[in-house]
Amino acid sequence: xxxxxxxxxxxETSTGxxxxxLLIWAFLGSECMFFGSLIATYLVYQGKSLIGPFPxxxxxxxxxxxxxxxxxxxxxxxxxxxxxxxxxxxWAFRRWIxxxxxxxxxxxxxxxxxxxHFANPVYExxxxxxxxxxxxxxxxxxxxxxxxxxxGAHVTVGVIWLxxxxxxxxxxxxxREGALNVDLAALYWHFVDIVWVVIFPVVYLIGVQP
Amino acid sequence: MTTVTGVRGRRAAYKWWWGWVTTVDHKRIGVLxxxxxxxxxLVGGIEALVIRLQLARPEQGVVSPDTYNQLxxxxxTTMIFLAIMPLSASLxxxxxxxxxxxxxxxxxxxxxxxYWMFAMGGVFLNSSWFLGGAPNAxxxxxxxxxxxxxxxxxxxxxxxxxxxxxxxxxxxxAFNFVITIIxxxxxxxxxxxxxxxxWMTLVTSILMVLAFPVITVALVELLFDRKFGTxxxxxxxxxxxxLWQHLFWIFGHPEVYILILPAMGVISxxxxxxxxxxxxxxxxxxxxxxxxxxxxxxxxxxxxxxVGLGPVANSVFALGTMTIAVPTGVKVFNWIGTMxxxxxxxxxxxxxxxxxxxxxxxxxxxxxxxxxAPSDAQQQDTYFVVAHLHYVLFGGSIFALFAGIYYWxxxxxxxxxSEKLGKVHFWIMLVGFNLTFFPMHFLGLEGMPRRIYTYSQxxxxxLWNMVxxxxxxxMALAILMFLLNAVRSWRKGEQAPDDPxxxxxxxxxxxxxxxxxxxxxxxTVHSRDAFWEQKYPQGGEISTGIRGDAGGRxxxxxxxHTALGQGKEEGHPGVHMPxxxxxxxxxxxxxxxxxxxxxxxxxxxxxxxxxxxxxxYSWSFEPAVKQPKGxxxxxxxx
Amino acid sequence: MSNVSEPRERPxxxxxxxxxxxxxxxxxxxxxxAAFYVPAPQGVRVAFFLLFTGVEFSIVAMFYMHLRYDRRIxxxxxxxxxxxxxxxxxxxxxxxxxxx
Numbered sequence: 001x002x003x004x005x006x007x008x009x010x011x012e013t014s015t016g017x018x019x020x021x022l023l024i025w026a027f028l029g030s031e032c033m034f035f036g037s038l039i040a041t042y043l044v045y046q047g048k049s050l051i052g053p054f055p056x057x058x059x060x061x062x063x064x065x066x067x068x069x070x071x072x073x074x075x076x077x078x079x080x081x082x083x084x085x086x087x088x089x090x091w092a093f094r095r096w097i098x099x100x101x102x103x104x105x106x107x108x109x110x111x112x113x114x115x116x117h118f119a120n121p122v123y124e125x126x127x128x129x130x131x132x133x134x135x136x137x138x139x140x141x142x143x144x145x146x147x148x149x150x151x152g153a154h155v156t157v158g159v160i161w162l163x164x165x166x167x168x169x170x171x172x173x174x175x176r177e178g179a180l181n182v183d184l185a186a187l188y189w190h191f192v193d194i195v196w197v198v199i200f201p202v203v204y205l206i207g208v209q210p
Numbered sequence: 211m212t213t214v215t216g217v218r219g220r221r222a223a224y225k226w227w228w229g230w231v232t233t234v235d236h237k238r239i240g241v242l243x244x245x246x247x248x249x250x251x252l253v254g255g256i257e258a259l260v261i262r263l264q265l266a267r268p269e270q271g272v273v274s275p276d277t278y279n280q281l282x283x284x285x286x287t288t289m290i291f292l293a294i295m296p297l298s299a300s301l302x303x304x305x306x307x308x309x310x311x312x313x314x315x316x317x318x319x320x321x322x323x324x325y326w327m328f329a330m331g332g333v334f335l336n337s338s339w340f341l342g343g344a345p346n347a348x349x350x351x352x353x354x355x356x357x358x359x360x361x362x363x364x365x366x367x368x369x370x371x372x373x374x375x376x377x378x379x380x381x382x383x384a385f386n387f388v389i390t391i392i393x394x395x396x397x398x399x400x401x402x403x404x405x406x407x408x409w410m411t412l413v414t415s416i417l418m419v420l421a422f423p424v425i426t427v428a429l430v431e432l433l434f435d436r437k438f439g440t441x442x443x444x445x446x447x448x449x450x451x452x453l454w455q456h457l458f459w460i461f462g463h464p465e466v467y468i469l470i471l472p473a474m475g476v477i478s479x480x481x482x483x484x485x486x487x488x489x490x491x492x493x494x495x496x497x498x499x500x501x502x503x504x505x506x507x508x509x510x511x512x513x514x515x516x517v518g519l520g521p522v523a524n525s526v527f528a529l530g531t532m533t534i535a536v537p538t539g540v541k542v543f544n545w546i547g548t549m550x551x552x553x554x555x556x557x558x559x560x561x562x563x564x565x566x567x568x569x570x571x572x573x574x575x576x577x578x579x580x581x582x583a584p585s586d587a588q589q590q591d592t593y594f595v596v597a598h599l600h601y602v603l604f605g606g607s608i609f610a611l612f613a614g615i616y617y618w619x620x621x622x623x624x625x626x627x628s629e630k631l632g633k634v635h636f637w638i639m640l641v642g643f644n645l646t647f648f649p650m651h652f653l654g655l656e657g658m659p660r661r662i663y664t665y666s667q668x669x670x671x672x673l674w675n676m677v678x679x680x681x682x683x684x685m686a687l688a689i690l691m692f693l694l695n696a697v698r699s700w701r702k703g704e705q706a707p708d709d710p711x712x713x714x715x716x717x718x719x720x721x722x723x724x725x726x727x728x729x730x731x732x733x734t735v736h737s738r739d740a741f742w743e744q745k746y747p748q749g750g751e752i753s754t755g756i757r758g759d760a761g762g763r764x765x766x767x768x769x770x771h772t773a774l775g776q777g778k779e780e781g782h783p784g785v786h787m788p789x790x791x792x793x794x795x796x797x798x799x800x801x802x803x804x805x806x807x808x809x810x811x812x813x814x815x816x817x818x819x820x821x822x823x824x825x826x827y828s829w830s831f832e833p834a835v836k837q838p839k840g841x842x843x844x845x846x847x848x
Numbered sequence: 849m850s851n852v853s854e855p856r857e858r859p860x861x862x863x864x865x866x867x868x869x870x871x872x873x874x875x876x877x878x879x880x881x882a883a884f885y886v887p888a889p890q891g892v893r894v895a896f897f898l899l900f901t902g903v904e905f906s907i908v909a910m911f912y913m914h915l916r917y918d919r920r921i922x923x924x925x926x927x928x929x930x931x932x933x934x935x936x937x938x939x940x941x942x943x944x945x946x947x948x
Binding site: 015017021026028030036037039046072076078079080086186187190193194198201202205206210 | 898901909921927929932944946
């Protein structure tokens, strides 16, 4: 999605800034409204489920804290990948972007594990301790899975984007001038991380009494 | 019509229609949007005529109740999303780059994508008529009438998915225009020197970018309820149906400003030109537009006064709504101030502009009546609201958009529309419109509810309903006049000069129709109404023509040309225009296939997804400006 | 198309700064999780977690997304979305009696 650029002069745009970078920031602003509406729905329905399982029955703070650290670390990886490419160091870029993507996949793994675990009923000595929690079970299930599911989908798109950049770097075209492409992906990735920085306290820490 | 040259000088070696399919030229995309919008206007209009036929007399059976519900649902959805918004988009596309002195928008392929996504979304939505029935729960789809339990069948799914597709199209277009206006203005064109239509486009686009995600979430939640059995709008699970209303109207109210602000922008261009006076109070007009947009986010629950939110909530929203009338009123006074003391010519664009002001004032007055929550308790869900909304959306937006069409038709097509037919169109439309909708005020105050498929004898509603129906067919006649005018003029109307109206802004400084690259030399701007200043500078001396821009541009040949006389396409400059591409259409098609797949077949959905992904990747790796192959000219390196 | 035009007010920080930022973020998150186990009235907990959320959000935005170092228009575009989203959430929570 390039802007019309017959002449590559920096002064060509009114702000002197690349149009694509303005685009990604406008897009992230818009995404705030998207996730804001999902969070609003979650908060409006919090505590209103008529039947369980309820948050305290399923949410596992220690495990989710680990996945939160994983995602935060992935942002560090992303930042180092961008620093690498702006130096022109393609090998550093490749190392760090691969690590970032792998950490993202790890986060998704945690999410998948969590979803699977929630969905299955829990028995102890043949007795039912709690029902399974699915999107259909109650309000908590619907809002929780939709909110965290869309976040996970955004992470997935991010992972695909990062791996594509990784593969692209082997075509020999990803140079210093291509740093903007990495910057755009990085901004998206950090945003996805920021959304989790909001979801984790709101859903897990505030929503559950210890 | 511009010839398709795309890449420098080389005539297209393909069929004429392929040029349209692969175009990324904002002018062609503008034409595509405009023609499609008019087509959908006719579809929505026919739906309205059937509604009016059914309501002309009490206790008729022209259509069944269920069909009637589909008719008013589709009429509203079509007019808002497939007629007014694309008509505005058509003008954004064609005119805004010209107004700001740019060669195209910031993201030409994204622009093409937004058109194809809109067109396919519109077809998808309307295909419901033939695939089991159109949606029937109103354009606002209140829960839980829209639930699977109360609305089995695919109608509502078509509505949900159709709006999601159209939302993608609108967002793509909005992002494009935000960046274009921020980043591609001609040198010297600061924000406060930009024409007001460009400002309103910017403000509208920012509104879209912020409001559409909210309805996206609402639609997704409804879709999940219908498809996956979630509980967002299931009372038995403890859900609150009013949440749908909140989410819908948090989008829905900004949406009506999205519908009116571009129209107001058009008026702010037409009035000064036909009064031969600058716009009165330019800074205030800009600030008012921003204020209206910003405040538009804070009044949504005035659509919910009768839901039972309580007196505190109702008061807050009532006060906010009344406050929005202030910047709106300021704009009206400034328009009047523009005409006052001017040398006014009442050609067709001006007739529509003045008609807009009168009709919009009426609509605004009934709007302020709605703002008073207690009085709204009587008006809500009656024909009084139908009167209000049509006065602002038809008497307002559509009149203004016609003003824009008559104003810019010469620039777009290179032909003049017939003044005589234009005046006939205007007067018949003004009479027909008022005949149709003014009586609805009375009907509403007399208690006739909305969305009823018939009414009993002896209610006392017969006369006004009949008058309204006669008015509707009169409006149809007016539209026919317009179509006749447009089609005839496009083919063999009088050739249009570059500057038929003695205009004030940059689009009149280039030929009609403009060459592919718009401006031979991007002008340097020193003031508002840049073109006017150049034609009639303060000092009274004849200007020496457009100054070329400095530094780095390959401008080869081409004399700076004056306001008179047609520019020709030879001697075009050495600029690279973005190359045509079919990937935007492919991505739009993939997404649409996916939507059908969600309704009918997982395999189709997966295919749609695959097509979309292939399209996106191909798009990303395709250069925006392909180097010319062959012998024409030197190979220009980026 | 190059990005050599100046998107920055000031030069971006180096890897060492980023590492420090990462450690700060890690520490903040650790404190948050630890605080989860401290009993306190719900109002206090909410205020505490929202504060920490805001701080972490800002740190990632300012440093990792280098808004602190870039031209302000980027922050403006982002802030518009954040502010409107926050206002809408607050309004809905007020309407539903969750706050106020």
